[in-house]
Amino acid sequence: MHTQNGFKTKPVVIHLGVITLVTASFILQFDTSITSANDALDKKINPVGKVQTVQTGFTFTEGPAWDGEGAVYFSDIPNTAIYRVGDRGEATVFTKDSKHTNGILIDSKGRLLACQMDGQVVAYDIQSGETKTLADSFDGKRFNAPNDLIIDNHGGIYFTDPLFRAPEPLPQGIQAVYYIAKTGEVTRVTDHIAAPNGIALSPDGKQLYVAPSRQSEMLVYEVSGAGKLENGRVLCELTQPEGKSGTGGDGMVVDVRGNLYFTTNLGVEIFSPSGSKLGLIEFPEQPANVTFAGPNRTTMYVTARTGVYRVEMPIPGLAPN
Secondary structure (H helix, E strand, C coil), X not given: CCCCCCCCCCCCCEEEXXXXXXXXXXXXXXXXXXXXXXXXXXXXXXXXXXXXXXXXXXXXXXXXXXCCCCCEXXXXXXXXXXXXXXXXXXXXXXXCCCCCEEEEEECCCCCEEEEEXXXXXXEEXXXXXXXXXXXXXXXXXXXXXXXXXXXXXXXXXXXXXXXXXXXXCCCCCCCEEXXXXXXXXXXXXXXXXXXXXXXXXCCCCCEEEXXXXXXXXXXXXXXXXXXXXXXXXXXXXXXXXXCCCCCCCCCEEEECCCCEEEECCCCEEEECCCXXXXXXXXXXCCCCXXXXXCCCCCEEXXXXXXXXXXXXXXXXXXXXX
């Protein structure tokens, strides 16, 4: 697989929105705006509401996932916890032994799939809390520290395995993307990537997207079959903070139109399937990961450092397989 970094996208001017505190109630609200310059074929994407603070006071939140029934699950990595938060914003503990869970996905069967940075990918039974290990090694060696995951329409799971919280030297020797087939067989499906982090599939399942954390270029691969990738290339380049270069993405999610939402140093940056910049949403803290929730999947939930935030969006998010 190729992850060449030499492609550059057309420069785009992004005007950052201003966040303003407007209420002191339990759910705090902030004004937010997106202004972007797009090509003629792409329209900017704006929130249809204000950013709300759901709850704060955590240490480092990650992995938001919607259960389809009224709750969002998310992890607090340093405290080895997974929480469940309902519409009223009250978080309850799902587990206090998450083994440093990072990315979470709740699939169409209701399983809570989790990347445990202690070295394995597992499936939780949401009702009982019991876990089943889906994979914990490749080529006889433990994974570095599984980070984020996505399930395909074959029932297989792609997941990223970077260096964060991993033993040194890295058990796998490189940082890459792996595939767990429905049969349980594990294959490595990319060559080395600079800290592969967020991961997503296009609505038709024909493209796999990877967000590296240590480069500004986001990647796309053609999916030629279950666990088979080809033509790895740069899809787009993230807007960089002033005075910095090479900062990458963290989590990501896709909407039903195939637009991509990357969490970055600046907020949630939105791109079209062709890689055109569609906007940037700011949050009170730097986002780590993002998902869509609610009855119509139009409520964007963002885990950002010590807090969890949400904002209404005009386009529904893509439901997991």
